[in-house]
Amino acid sequence: MKKFLLIETLIIGVILIAGWIFGARTIFDFSQAFLWGGFVVMGAGVISLVGQWGARTDSTYLVARTVADQNEINRARQSFNDVKESFGFLFETLILGGVPIIIGLVIDWLLA
Numbered sequence: 001m002k003k004f005l006l007i008e009t010l011i012i013g014v015i016l017i018a019g020w021i022f023g024a025r026t027i028f029d030f031s032q033a034f035l036w037g038g039f040v041v042m043g044a045g046v047i048s049l050v051g052q053w054g055a056r057t058d059s060t061y062l063v064a065r066t067v068a069d070q071n072e073i074n075r076a077r078q079s080f081n082d083v084k085e086s087f088g089f090l091f092e093t094l095i096l097g098g099v100p101i102i103i104g105l106v107i108d109w110l111l112a
Contacts, residue, residue: 035105048090
């Protein structure tokens with residue numbers, strides 16, 4: 001949980017600094033920066049998942065897996081762990097990106 005809060009704090013800090021660098025000077029500008037920053041974090045998770053799928057369908061990767069010194073059960077277990085890690089990272093980025101989006105929406109709602 002500490003690691004998660006530290007990463008979230010870092011993301012919010014980066015969004016604030018990037019917003020300031022790119023010219024955000026009003027609270028509305030920063031709310032838009034939070035929205036975009038959250039979408040970028042979520043996008044990173046989606047892109048990583050697609051990249052993992054691409055690696056698992058690469059013929060060189062598949063041939064190398066079949067000639068490895070693992071039996072079928074261990075290969076299946078390794079494939080399951082790979083998928084579990086990919087989806088775990090995706091869910092983490094969805095949560096980490098969702099917090100800045102919620103912050104941006106709350107700011108927009110308070111300003112309306």
